[in-house]
Amino acid sequence: MRLSELNGKEIVNLQNGIRMGKIGDTDLIVNEQNGLIEYLIIPNSKAQFSFFRDRGYIEVPWSSIKKIGSDLIIIDLEHKKGLMF
Structure with a gap:
């Protein structure tokens, strides 16, 4: 899959169904050694209500991504205390 094919896909958390x-x-954080994507960095629009304000x-x-569909990317990310998903 090309990076351009990912553009515009909605990211949804499997744990609670919330759109991220x-x-x-x-x-995207890419490993310079092997060229593989390691992390997605998603802006937290609810950060102002979070314990971790900064x-x-x-x-x-990347290992939390469970399925990439035609419109959605489903991730399995457990609710972390202090972060509002």
Whole structure:
């Protein structure tokens, strides 16, 4: 799959069904050694209500991605105390 094919896909958390954002709004952390994507960095729009006020993003390990469909990317990310998903 090409990176351009991911653009615009909605990211949904399997644990609670909440939409986390879109791939076009996220950053990708790529391992320079092997070229593999390691993390998605999703802006946390609810960060102002979070215990971690200075953390305006959520790091999603690539291994948490369970399915990439035609419109959605389903991730399995457990609710973390202090972060509002």
